[in-house]
Amino acid sequence: MQRTYKFRLYPNTEQWKKLDDTLSTCRWTYNKMIEFLKKNKEKFQTRNDLNYFLTELKESESWLYSCHSKMLQMISTQIDGAQKAIMQLHKNGHKTGSLKFAKYEEYRTFIYNQSGFRITQNMLYLSKIGKIKIILHRSIPENTCVKQVMVIKSKSGKWYTCITYDLDVELPKINLTKSTGIDVGIKNFAYDSDGHQTPNPLNLQKMLKPLARVQRKIARRQIGSQNRKKTMRFYRIIHERIKNRRKDFLHKISTQYAKKYNIVFVEKLQKLNMVKNHKFARNILDSSWGIFTKMLDYKCVVIEVPAKNTSVECSRCGNMVPKSPSIRIHRCNVCNLILDRDHNAAINILKKGLEIFGITNYDIMLPQELWEVTPVKIPERSMKQEEVTGRPVMVHKQIFEYKS
Ligand SMILES: [Zn+2]
Known part of the structure; x- marks a missing residue:
């Protein structure tokens, strides 16, 4: 190594x-x-x-x-x-x-x-x-x-x-009970199957205003002048700062996961196809999930699983629940599971990953508290509101609703 x-x-x-x-x-x-x-x-x-x-x-x-x-x-x-x-x-x-x-x-x-x-x-x-x-x-x-x-x-x-x-190091043995699936997205940078979510810092978006200001300044300067060169350098410094912040964030989150888990499953992303949707392209490129996976890969074991149906399938019963990207909540008509859509996807990723190792009895593998949560009925109104704003209310806890 x-x-x-x-x-x-x-x-x-x-x-x-x-x-x-x-x-x-x-x-x-x-x-x-x-x-x-x-x-x-x-x-x-x-x-x-x-x-x-x-x-x-x-x-x-x-x-x-x-x-x-x-x-x-x-x-x-x-x-x-x-x-x-x-x-x-x-x-x-x-x-x-x-x-x-x-x-x-x-x-x-x-x-x-x-x-x-x-x-x-x-x-x-x-x-x-x-x-x-x-x-x-x-x-x-x-x-x-x-x-x-x-x-x-x-x-x-x-x-x-x-x-x-x-560096000669012995590769550590993998403990499969210390495994997790991570779903990456624009809204939440990472949502793991244990229900921890990390919001996307959107470093580039925060710096767009200063960048635009400097760009305007450059446009006003005469081409080839010393002042233009100076401003150009300042422009590059801002870009470097964005890059450093992004890297710092990625290092912190990947180290956190590597310390907690032995093995991490992630989706195989078709990033180039996603960038073609220019509505999201800037945020997708800013998120740099690829670098995140690479960093994780040298800190612990990362296995990519095929991305097919991870956000559609119900993680409890396997029922298909198609939904548009704006709907943030997964609701299953068959088993009545209500979960944040990214959390549902993360569990599916974990399931797919464990299948590679021949484990199909997920209940044992998944953290106990996930299956021991007392059912809570969510008032209809708050749910609707949530879908409008698209802001997930549930943090770190899973809420199940059962039909009586
Ligand atoms: Zn279901």
Whole structure:
């Protein structure tokens, strides 16, 4: 298993310039390689071909020797990976183009693989650049083999490094009684089968006003002026802030689940299809459930189950209850189960997940209190009101209604 930590770098002015120069060199080399690919379109260029081209390039451009050699080789590895990814996408029926030249703004990373770096308590030594101040807020265990150091310039101009090292851990045994199903949505970011709900923080939506303000400002500035550049930087800082808040939230919620449960079942989302509905597209993209699943995946065990009928089926009797997305309550005519629609879906996801392990007797698996709640009759009026506003009233508790 590999683990990657991200740290902030604090270069001085001289180092800052060196880092920027290295980035420029890498970008130049990258673009040269892309040019080479475009010229030799008829044949697929492998990583070896690209490396051979690099050696030739170095002969004519001797200044390239001022960069760590393996770092430049990593560019060909990156391009090779990108090419293969494009081919795979094409095979899967997606629309694909070819690799493009990288602009200054877009090219923001370079990689030291296996060699050319050394990490001490508060310094990161990079070959041909020097010792840069770093604050290790997390300790990298001694005697571990650091595989890779990636240097990143963020959009707002801060420098970061991602340090990857090998980690040998024994995978823990899974206790199936510590399992849960999670239904993700726009209104509630996550609703699990135990009835805990987490509202969607909608980070982007909250920042739309400041973003619009800055965008207006940019539009007023003259193209190419220093003031416009300054405002653009501010615009990127806001975007970075949104990204950081989103990530912080996702880390917190995924850690919470990973601590509580051994195994988490989630729906397999067809996100691209959902984004096509542009009414919700922005919120869906802002929610980033994909990153949430990825984070969960390295913190505990995540299994994706097919999404078919999870929100329609009754989680108690299996009756189909079709409903439009605006109806927030699941009501079954057959067994009279009344539940928040997301909660019902979450239980269905848990059921589907446990079926994979051959468990069909859910009552034992589900938390006891779920089946021991005393039936409560909900006044009709409050229910109607709820459907109009679409705001779930039931929090953390399940309310069942029985026919007398
Ligand atoms: Zn039912």
